[in-house]
Amino acid sequence: MYEFQTATLGLSRMGPNRELKFAMEKYWKGKIGKDEFIAKAQAVEELGWSLQLADDKIDSIPVGEHFYYDGVLSWAEWLGIVPKRFAHLDAGIDRMFAMARGVDGATALGLKKWFTTNYHYLPSEVDTKRSPANLTDYLANVKRGLQFVGADKARAVIYGPVTIIRHSTFAQTEGSIDVQRFALLAELIPIYQKLIQDLSDMGVKEIQIHEPALVFDESSKLLPLYKQAYPSILANKKSTTRIDMVTYFEDVGADNWTWLMEQSEINKVSLDFTRGDNLALLKSNGFPKEKTLGAGIIDARSPWKVDPSKILPLIEELQSLGVSKDRLCIQPCASLQFVPWDLQNGEDNNLLKHQASKVLSFQQQKIDELHALATSDKKFVADTNEAWSVYKSSGTRNEEVGKAVAGLTEKDFTRGETFEVRRPKQMPELPILPTTSIGSFPQTAGIRRLRQQLKKGTMSKEEYEAAIDKEITFMIGIQEGLGLDILVHGEPERTDMVEFFAQQMNGMLFSGNGWVQSFGSRCVRPPIIWADVSLDHAMTTREFKVAQSLTKKPVKGMLTGPITILNWSFPRADISRKEQTFQIGLALRKEIAYLEEAGCRVIQVDEPALREGMPMRSARKDEYLRWAVDAFRLATAAAKSETSIHTHMCYCEFGDCMEALDEMDADVNSIENARSDDETLRQFKAIGYKKGLGPGTYDIHSPVVPTPEFIRGKMESFLENMEVSQLTINPDCGLKTRGWPETIEALRVMVEVTKEMRLEIQASA
Numbered sequence: 001m002y003e004f005q006t007a008t009l010g011l012s013r014m015g016p017n018r019e020l021k022f023a024m025e026k027y028w029k030g031k032i033g034k035d036e037f038i039a040k041a042q043a044v045e046e047l048g049w050s051l052q053l054a055d056d057k058i059d060s061i062p063v064g065e066h067f068y069y070d071g072v073l074s075w076a077e078w079l080g081i082v083p084k085r086f087a088h089l090d091a092g093i094d095r096m097f098a099m100a101r102g103v104d105g106a107t108a109l110g111l112k113k114w115f116t117t118n119y120h121y122l123p124s125e126v127d128t129k130r131s132p133a134n135l136t137d138y139l140a141n142v143k144r145g146l147q148f149v150g151a152d153k154a155r156a157v158i159y160g161p162v163t164i165i166r167h168s169t170f171a172q173t174e175g176s177i178d179v180q181r182f183a184l185l186a187e188l189i190p191i192y193q194k195l196i197q198d199l200s201d202m203g204v205k206e207i208q209i210h211e212p213a214l215v216f217d218e219s220s221k222l223l224p225l226y227k228q229a230y231p232s233i234l235a236n237k238k239s240t241t242r243i244d245m246v247t248y249f250e251d252v253g254a255d256n257w258t259w260l261m262e263q264s265e266i267n268k269v270s271l272d273f274t275r276g277d278n279l280a281l282l283k284s285n286g287f288p289k290e291k292t293l294g295a296g297i298i299d300a301r302s303p304w305k306v307d308p309s310k311i312l313p314l315i316e317e318l319q320s321l322g323v324s325k326d327r328l329c330i331q332p333c334a335s336l337q338f339v340p341w342d343l344q345n346g347e348d349n350n351l352l353k354h355q356a357s358k359v360l361s362f363q364q365q366k367i368d369e370l371h372a373l374a375t376s377d378k379k380f381v382a383d384t385n386e387a388w389s390v391y392k393s394s395g396t397r398n399e400e401v402g403k404a405v406a407g408l409t410e411k412d413f414t415r416g417e418t419f420e421v422r423r424p425k426q427m428p429e430l431p432i433l434p435t436t437s438i439g440s441f442p443q444t445a446g447i448r449r450l451r452q453q454l455k456k457g458t459m460s461k462e463e464y465e466a467a468i469d470k471e472i473t474f475m476i477g478i479q480e481g482l483g484l485d486i487l488v489h490g491e492p493e494r495t496d497m498v499e500f501f502a503q504q505m506n507g508m509l510f511s512g513n514g515w516v517q518s519f520g521s522r523c524v525r526p527p528i529i530w531a532d533v534s535l536d537h538a539m540t541t542r543e544f545k546v547a548q549s550l551t552k553k554p555v556k557g558m559l560t561g562p563i564t565i566l567n568w569s570f571p572r573a574d575i576s577r578k579e580q581t582f583q584i585g586l587a588l589r590k591e592i593a594y595l596e597e598a599g600c601r602v603i604q605v606d607e608p609a610l611r612e613g614m615p616m617r618s619a620r621k622d623e624y625l626r627w628a629v630d631a632f633r634l635a636t637a638a639a640k641s642e643t644s645i646h647t648h649m650c651y652c653e654f655g656d657c658m659e660a661l662d663e664m665d666a667d668v669n670s671i672e673n674a675r676s677d678d679e680t681l682r683q684f685k686a687i688g689y690k691k692g693l694g695p696g697t698y699d700i701h702s703p704v705v706p707t708p709e710f711i712r713g714k715m716e717s718f719l720e721n722m723e724v725s726q727l728t729i730n731p732d733c734g735l736k737t738r739g740w741p742e743t744i745e746a747l748r749v750m751v752e753v754t755k756e757m758r759l760e761i762q763a764s765a
C-alpha cells in the first residue's frame with residue numbers, strides 16, 4: 001500500500017473500442033451466440049481489472065458491476081422485479097434484453113436520465129406479483145472477479161434496495177406510492193440478507209453497496225426506507241466482511257449524514273467531493289474514528305486532469321478534519337463510465353496534437369492520477385501545474401465574446417411581443433392539430449456510408465452535399481405524401497445533434513474515439529469545450545433552403561439549444577457553466593437570424609438535456625434553472641413575432657421544473673410523453689400551461705407501429721388536458737434510429753387519426 005488507499009467505483013463498460021456495443025448488437029441480430037457474446041463482454045471486464053491491477057495502482061477494485069445494458073435493469077432482473085408482460089420468459093440475460101428492448105408486443109421498460117447525467121437507466125416496473133429472485137449470474141460473476149483480481153482487492157458491488165426502489169415505477173391503481181415502496185422493500189430485505197451472507201461465504205472481504213439515492217433531497221422521504229432496510233440487511237453479516245456505503249453526484253444532506261455515520265455495520269462511507277458540499281457536512285459533524293472515508297476527489301464525469309492546486313489542499317484538509325491517513329481512501333467520485341476509456345487510445349492525433357490535450361484525462365489517465373496522488377508523485381504535480389498554466393495562456397479567452405456576454409441586459413432575454421400577441425401571427429394557415437415530427441428521419445446505412453466516404457476523401461464535399469440533398473428531397477416527398485403540416489428536412493447531414501453544431505462553432509475540440517455510453521448499446525462522443533465559444537457562419541441554412549424550395553408547407557429549422565450543447569459536451573473547468581451556456585446562446589441567436597433571413601418561419605430549438613443538468617438540491621436548482629432558462633431565452637428572444645419558436649425535450653422527470661419550462665417562453669413545446677404514460681401532459685395541465693404543446697403520441701424506441709386506437713387514445717387524453725388550439729401532434733422524439741417502413745406506417749397512422757379527429761371536432765363545434 002502507498003501513502004493513501006485507492007479505490008474505484010466502476011469503470012467504463014463499453015471497452016476501448018466499444019467492444020461491448022458491437023457484441024451486443026451482433027447478439028441481438030443473431031450473428032453471434034450467447035457464449036460468444038458473454039466471452040466478449042467478459043474480455044472487456046477483464047481488461048478493466050487489468051488496468052487497475054497494473055503496478056498495484058488501485059487497492060479496491062469493483063467486481064460484479066459490469067452491466068451489459070444498464071445496472072438498474074440487471075438488478076431488477078436478478079431481484080425478480082419483472083413486469084407481467086415479461087414474466088413468462090426464462091430468467092437471465094435474454095429476459096433482461098427483452099425488458100430493455102421490448103419483444104412480441106410487450107413494450108420495453110421506460111428510459112430515464114440517471115441523476116444529473118446523460119446516461120439513461122431503465123426504471124423497473126413493479127407489478128403486484130414478483131418473479132423469483134435469481135442471483136446465480138451475479139454471484140458467478142463476482143466469483144470470476146474474485147479469482148481474477150484476488151480476494152484482497154476485489155470489492156463486490158451491490159445496487160442497494162432503496163436506490164432500486166427509488167428508480168422503480170409503481171402502478172397508480174395500487175394505492176399510495178409510499179406504501180408500495182415499503183411493501184417492495186419488505187420483499188427485498190430477505191433477498192439482500194441472503195445475498196450478503198452468500199458473498200461473505202464466498203470470501204468477499206468488502207462489499208460496495210451503491211446507494212446513490214442517499215443524495216436525493218431529504219424531502220424525498222427515502223430516509224425511512226433506509227432506516228427500515230439496513231439494520232436488517234446487515235444484521236447477520238460476518239464481521240470479516242466490510243461494508244462500503246457508496247453515494248455520488250451530490251452531498252448526502254444533514255439527516256442522511258447523521259444516519260450514515262451512526263450505522264456501526266458500515267465500515268466505509270464513500271462520498272462525492274466534486275459536487276454538492278460534503279466537505280461542509282464533514283466540517284460541522286466530524287467523521288467517526290472507526291470508519292474509513294472514501295473521498296471521491298477525482299471528478300469521474302470530467303475529462304480534465306485534476307488541478308493539484310485544488311486537490312492537494314483538499315487531501316490535507318480532510319486529514320486536518322480528523323480523517324487519518326490510514327482511514328482515507330482516495331477515489332473517483334463515481335463510476336468512470338462517464339468518461340472515455342483512454343486518451344491515447346485509437347486517437348487520430350488531432351486531439352493529442354492540441355495544446356489542451358495536455359490537461360485532458362480519460363479513464364486510464366484518472367487511474368494513473370489516483371496512483372500519482374497516492375504515491376505523492378512530485379513530478380506529476382509539477383508537470384500538471386505546468387500543463388494547466390500553459391493551457392490557460394493558450395488562447396482560451398476571446399475578448400469579443402467576453403464583452404458580448406458582459407453587456408447583456410434584460411431586453412436581450414425577452415421576445416418583442418408576448419405569447420398572446422405574437423402567437424396568432426405565426427403560420428395562420430395551419431389547420432387545428434397541426435402534425436409534425438421532431439426532426440430526424442432514419443439514418444440509413446446509405447447515409448452513414450456517405451459520411452464515411454466524405455471523411456475518407458473518396459467523395460468530394462460537392463458530391464456529398466448533392467447526395468444529402470437527394471436524401472432531403474426524398475424526405476420532403478415522403479412528408480408531403482403523408483400529409484404532415486409542418487415539415488422537417490430530416491437531419492441526414494447530422495451525425496449527432498450536438499456534434500454537428502459543436503463542429504461549426506469555435507472553441508470546441510473533438511476526439512476520434514472518446515465514446516461514452518448513453519443507453520444500451522448507444523454511445524456518444526461528447527465534444528470538449530476548451531475555449532470561448534463563438535460562431536462566424538450559418539450552420540443550417542443550406543439544408544433548410546434546399547428543403548423549403550421543395551415544398552409550400554413550412555419547413556421547421558432545427559437547432560440544438562444552448563443548455564443541451566453544454567450538457568452533452570464536456571464543459572471546460574476554468575469558467576462557469578453559465579458563462580459557457582450564454583456564449584453558446586449568443587451563437588445560436590445568430591443562427592436563428594440566419595434562418596429567418598433564409599425565409600424560415602418555424603424554428604425548433606431542442607433542449608432534451610435541460611432537466612438532467614439540474615442540481616439535486618433545491619437551493620442550487622433554482623439558480624441553475626434561472627440561467628438555463630435565460631440561455632434558452634437569449635438564443636431565441638430576438639426571433640420575430642411571426643417566427644414560431646418550438647422546443648423539444650425527452651426522457652426526463654419534468655415534474656419539479658415545470659414552471660421553468662413555461663418561462664422558456666417557447667411557442668410550442670413538443671415533449672416526450674407516450675413512454676411516460678401522459679405524466680408530463682398532466683403536469684403541464686397542473687401548472688395551467690397556456691402555450692403550445694406537442695405531447696408525443698407514440699414511443700419511437702420500438703419498431704412496433706402504433707395502432708389507430710392507441711393514437712386516438714393519446715389524442716383524447718391530450719384534448720382532456722389542453723385546449724385544441726394549444727396542441728401540435730407529433731411523435732415522442734426524433735426518428736433517426738428507426739427504419740423507414742415503420743416510420744412511414746407510424747406517421748401515416750398519426751396523420752390519419754388526426755384528420756379524423758379534426759373532422760369530429762369541427763362537426764361538434
Ligand code: MET
Nearest residue numbers: 438439440606608734735
Ligand atoms: C434527443 S432529442 C432529438 C431531437 C432531434 N431534433 C431529433 O429529432 O433527432
Ligand SMILES: [Zn+2]
Nearest residue numbers: 608650733734
Ligand atoms: Zn428527443
